[in-house]
Amino acid sequence: MNYRLSTLFGLGASAILTVLILVGSRNLQNFDSALFGYTVASVIAFGALIFRYALWLQRPATRTYWKRGWQIYLKREKFVQNTGIAAKTFAGNILAQSFILKRGFKRWLMHFLIMWGCIISAMITFPLVFGWVHFELEGDIGYRAYLFGFPLQLMQGRSITAWLTFHALDITAIMVLVGCGIAIHRRLHDRGAIALQQFLLDFVPHLMLIAISVSGLMLTASSLWFDGYMYHFIALTHQATVIMTLFYLPFGKLFHIVQRPASLGVELYRKRSPEMQQAECPRCRTEFSAQIWVDDLNKVIEKLGFDYTLPDGTKLQDHCPQCKRIMRGISYANLPDVNEPVFLGVRAEESKEEVQTKDNV
């Protein structure tokens, strides 16, 4: 692993984000200094995330896939088609997550709520924090939103759009809460999940999301109904939970958020592989995968320091999974026993005789 390179990537990412914040907020003109803590945390977390991502990409298998994915995507004659496939996969797998639906409706609902709750929240809060978006009161009529300092449409103070805009975070908080509720319920009841889960990996992220959502909702409640009772304390708590989550991102379960889009490449690879030359199992002559895929895998395995070369020059991984199992079975069966080959039963002697007669002929 090349940590230096990854560190450089991380630092670079933080730097770029800082510049973007400076530019987007018109030299901090639109920047809300109350959100300074958030901003610093975001910049650091972003750098850490990129550092981690760069490290991840250095795994031999990941790098091979990464390279191969782009290679296939950028093939000139297929570019348009590939973009189509990628868009469709993105819609199906990333936006709608149909593959989770196949694992079960409840799981899908849970994940859908949490994911969209978080994404929408992030899309609202980060631009606000970075000063990329801000609102200005225009007389009695309503608010005007500014994006990177450019004015957008005026919103009526009592319009539905305005209500939705100002309460969007409450809605997403509720989505996240419901999703986490389902997830925790499952984790407490599903015997499979109970057996495998670890508190730090599987519960902590949910608890953090719940803490963010609850403290966020309490902010709304405090300002709406309780005249800002304990507002600062709640705000501080909220900030603390958010910052903790941001720092948790690169390390725990939540890393899959940035990792998952890589499945686009895999999907593309898979969609394209039927057109490619297929790998044929040298033993049973069944086509079981694309040749390029098997070749890539063999290279990765080699890079990792394994050598599965068989006496006949083929690699073990050239064989289909069933043949690998059967080959092992045959090796076992042919082991010399004290009396006779293990599996052959009483025909061992007979067949030896017959082999001999054949040799004589």
Added chain:
Amino acid sequence: MSKVENLEKIIEKFGPHPHDEPIDGWQADRNIDKVVPTHCPYCAVQCGMNLLVEKGNLVGFEPRYDFPVNEGRLCPKGVTAYLQTHHPDRLLHPLIKRNGYFERASWDEALDLVVSNIERIQEKHGKDSLGVYSGSSLTTEKTYLMGKFARVGLQTKYLDYNGRLCMVSAAAGNKKAFGIDRAANPWSDIPDAEVLMIAGANCAETFPVLNKFLWQQRDRGGKWIIIDPRETTTARQGDLHLQLKPGTDVALANGILNVLINEGFTNEEFIKARTNDWELAKQTALKYSPQTASEITGVPAEKIVLAAQMYGRAKTGMLLHARGVEHHSNGVNNVLSYINIVLATGKIGARGNGYGTITGQGNGQGGREHGQKCDQLPGARMIDNPEDRKYVSDVWGIDESEMPGAGVSAVEMFQKMREGEIKGLLSVCNNVMVSLPDINKVRQALEGLEFYVCIDFFMSEGARYADVVLPSTTWSEDEGVTGTGEGRVVKINRASDPPGEAKTDWWIIQEIARRMGRGKFFAFNNPREIFDELRVASKGGKADYFGISYEKIEKQDGVFWPCPTEDHPGTPRLFEEEFYHEDGKAKFHGIEFNSPDETPDEEYPLILTSGRVVYQYLSGNQTRRIGFLVDQCPEPYVEIHPKTAMKLKIIDGERVKVISRRGEGVFPALVVKTIRPDTLFIPYHWGEEMAVNQLTNPKLDPVSKIPEYKACSARVEKLPTRNLPVLGQKQKYVKGSELEKPNGNRKRQGKGK
């Protein structure tokens, strides 16, 4: 009247459809309300298992580690057994056949129809014009009730059960030689035997969990001698395989006895003290030198000698046999000739020294003890013995003169149906169109009946011919005891309620009796009451259950009969002191070799034998509906040796026609070296045109009346066309909703290849 006219419609509606998941799908987050300890519904090992119940539904199983026989082990049938209970093919309502279609009816309507037809037939043609054909997968209480119902309710002498197709040769042989019909040793004796001789039993596929004991014996350095025409899994794992020609067991056993005598391995002391008629057996055996035996059986003479030496030299040894020996027109002789070996070496009646027949059906042992055999009364009493008749008549509260005499065996009963002597049939717990030999003749018999009522929980191939089908319960919906293959009486417990309007078999039978005005003899409210009467009825008989109670079974993990008194612990091992003939001695028999009814000739040059596969159970009515099992073995096939296949130019997987004197069938060829070149093998679990029993020989053993399933002459023909269904093509899995029956959300479709 009983023709099947709309077979496709019936199959579409009632299956068999493969279905492979619990009632509400596979779920990992269940709240199990109840864990019910019980036993597997299938073979005679009667493995213990725990059933998991959630909201009244059977949703899974858990190994029952504390049951001493299997210690949690199960075969694939046992693992998937619970899936049959909520299967969408279950019969939920009484069905009456009108214009060739089964239509839903109320219980009153259906039962009244049954009773009016029974009464009409019996009035017109006499009491004996009605036959009752029962089964051995029923609990012992129900088998007892069936015997009582036929004799007291219907007052017919024609009663028999499907154990007749199973192990009656062993029963008859055991009775002749030992005076009692039960496995001599508990299975826990097997590991103590230095050598095991296993004849005609592919334990690996037919009694998988029994292998636990076999391998324990192996781990202690024990040896196996396997006698089987096929190199089955058991034979492959064994130390010595005698691959004999089907139906030549007597010659082989005599050959082995010959060597035992000549090499001085006989136990003269034992023979003198505890047996009779040794000279008879000795003189006969001396005629069968290893060479003579080798010529008849096709087993190399030196292997016969080796087998005798291995068995003779060993200090302890057990001999086990099963259907391969018994399913012959000389089945009883086969059994007796093997018993001669056991008695001559004195390897019986002690720890590690013993003999056993491995019963096939779940309650094969219990089901044959309490009076549903055509010539027996409860407690293994004989119906033609005046004392026994008197005793049982008194228990039942009838006059001895009212007790019908002995009837005829199963195959003969169907013969009588064809001849018109039996006009009506009540069958429960069997599937005649799969399991009887020569089913084309059986079909004629069923079609000629005036009235046929069938009690079952799935629409079996046989039930399709019925006029009325009454829905009953699976094993998990009722309680009662069964007798395992080692003579241990265990208890099945109720886990869930019957679905729809299905009722327990004992309720149905009693209700018919009540409507016939015989209700006073059938006023049992639960299986325990039946069991209590059974205990009394068996008291003093050979199979004495008097000292057995449900509580004792639970406390002792089963009770071995005979158990004559309440403080008696049961009898795990028989013959330790004496045998059950009147003089306390066992009997030798001089048995001459007779070839099977059919021997290969020019027209039919091959020997066809039949048997089972591990994934299916008996007639397959239960197992052919469970997706997992269907996937593993979707259809019957014919095993052919490559030499024979090459001669006939048959390729592996090709569909070929197998023809015998009685019929023909088309089966895919499985070209394997594990079978004798002169032998064919077809598993028998399927019906109609997939049945090997279109071909098998209905010739009966003169004593036990068992049909000759295991040897008939046949030939194989290449088919002119290959335009036939793809081999092993998976059947589409059925969705519960497609049948408008309650079922779950998540469905997995079969993945066609």
Added chain:
Amino acid sequence: MKETMFIDPQRCIGCRSCVAACRECSTHKGYSMIFVDNIDRRESTATMPTVCMHCVEPTCALVCPADAIKVSEDGVVMSALKPRCLDCRNCVNACPFGVPKYNTEMHLQMKCDMCFDRTSEGLKPMCASVCPTGAISFGSYEQIVPLRRTKPVNAHTFGEQSVETNVYLMLPTDAENVEVDGCGVFEGRIAVDEESDGQESWMDELAGETNKSNEF
């Protein structure tokens, strides 16, 4: 006294009880993660049971681009973490034993995890519980090995590569190691059937739950 699996293919009767029972495990409810393959039905009834051997240095985990396959403290190689698995099938094709399974629709790899749900409650894995002959046994070395006449080995050689596993294979007494060279045919495949020599019996392919490439 660490408990693990002991596989003794000699005893396997090919009943696939383990395959059916595997579906009852909660971590992969409804799907079986164990294999029983006919070695060569034409020649023999011999079968080979395959569970995950839980390699000490698992190839599957190392070739995973998503770093989704983790090894537990006890050396149990787990199924891919669901959020991470990209369903690339690298592990399926890389595993020298042919163990992991995949499902494209669910974007998921699953494999035998030694019944984590059961062992964590002190129960034996399902396959080892139901196996009629003890071809698959679960227990500690001290419990199992003294009862057997076979020799426990936890090293395999695949051509040039040797692989150490946490699961033991029981060998007939005088063998040292299992060398998978891939060239072997069933010993005793003889001349009677030259025409179809080398062909598999149709029964070899009839493997219920899975297809050749391990899709479930």
